[in-house]
Amino acid sequence: MVARDPHRFANELDDTAIERIISRLESRARDEVFSRLFDKYVSYLEAVPGGKVLEVGCGTGATSRRLLRRPAFSGKVTGVDHSPAFIEAARHFVAQEGTAGRATFVVGDAHDLQFADHTFDAVFAHTLISHVTDPRPVLREMARVTKPGGVVAVFDGDYSSLTYGHADSGLGRTMDVALATASFNNPRIMRDLPRLLPELGLELKMAWGDAVAEIGQASYFRSFAETYVPFVEKAGLLPEGTAREWLAVQHKLMDDGTFFACCNYFTYIMGPK
Numbered sequence: 082m083v084a085r086d087p088h089r090f091a092n093e094l095d096d097t098a099i100e101r102i103i104s105r106l107e108s109r110a111r112d113e114v115f116s117r118l119f120d121k122y123v124s125y126l127e128a129v130p131g132g133k134v135l136e137v138g139c140g141t142g143a144t145s146r147r148l149l150r151r152p153a154f155s156g157k158v159t160g161v162d163h164s165p166a167f168i169e170a171a172r173h174f175v176a177q178e179g180t181a182g183r184a185t186f187v188v189g190d191a192h193d194l195q196f197a198d199h200t201f202d203a204v205f206a207h208t209l210i211s212h213v214t215d216p217r218p219v220l221r222e223m224a225r226v227t228k229p230g231g232v233v234a235v236f237d238g239d240y241s242s243l244t245y246g247h248a249d250s251g252l253g254r255t256m257d258v259a260l261a262t263a264s265f266n267n268p269r270i271m272r273d274l275p276r277l278l279p280e281l282g283l284e285l286k287m288a289w290g291d292a293v294a295e296i297g298q299a300s301y302f303r304s305f306a307e308t309y310v311p312f313v314e315k316a317g318l319l320p321e322g323t324a325r326e327w328l329a330v331q332h333k334l335m336d337d338g339t340f341f342a343c344c345n346y347f348t349y350i351m352g353p354k
């Protein structure tokens with residue numbers, strides 16, 4: 082068995098896995114600590130004149146809907162994702178919120194976007210780039226469809242920094258690596274970006290990092306572990322039962338109030354060259 086990033090291979094998941102990811106994306110969007118990281122860069126998307134915004138890898142549209150709910154944003158959002166199941170969910174959720182008139186969700190591949198050059202005022206990818214087959218063409222495509230003077234924003238985790246506390250530090254470290262390997266095709270992309278940008282038609286304007294940490298209780302990292310442990314098991318990265326036992330330990334730590342987990346996230350604000 083080999084690790085297969087479930088988002089990269091979203092179109093090969095069974096219905097149970099699809100439902101698990103839909104529910105993870107929606108619960109993550111309700112997590113205030115994590116959502117505040119989008120709010121830290123959303124002003125760059127709101128500020129562009131024209132208000133025509135594209136989200137690449139929109140999933141269920143949770144982040145696009147957060148933008149649509151912002152009083153300062155009166156523009157329109159297009160979301161593109163390669164999973165027809167996620168796009169169907171995105172259309173359903175945006176209709177429920179009553180903002181469907183300002184949103185279009187379409188199926189498409191981030192490596193080969195179906196939009197003409199210079200279509201959007203701002204283009205963003207919120208936790209997409211760590212999952213794609215190859216970040217380079219995706220970033221080139223994001224630059225291509227952005228208008229001159231527009232904004233390209235990329236937000237993602239540096240999943241090589243993902244860590245959960247565990248009394249057995251060797252097993253803890255092994256499981257940290259297994260979780261990152263099973264869930265992310267490009268766990269180190271955010272530390273690689275500065276070296277890649279010059280050849281991708283993008284100019285860096287600003288970048289910053291944030292640590293997401295939960296100590297004592299867990300919500301964001303509870304859902305993270307519950308969603309991705311089955312993919313660690315499926316990938317056969319560890320001896321049978323190890324990941325499940327690790328998850329049971331994490332639940333106990335959460336119940337006891339002695340839990341610890343942390344991961345670094347980075348935001349890059351760029352423009353097409």
Ligand SMILES: C[S@@+](CC[C@H](N)C(=O)[O-])C[C@H]1O[C@@H](n2cnc3c(N)ncnc32)[C@H](O)[C@@H]1O
Pocket residue numbers: 088089091106137138139140141142143144161162163164167189190191192206207208209212213214
């Ligand atoms: C972690 S989810 C993020 C979803 C959304 N941006 C959010 O913030 O809720 C990653 C998304 O990228 C999508 N994805 C992965 N590879 C893709 C590709 N090549 N083209 C389009 N979408 C892709 C997956 O289907 C999934 O919906």
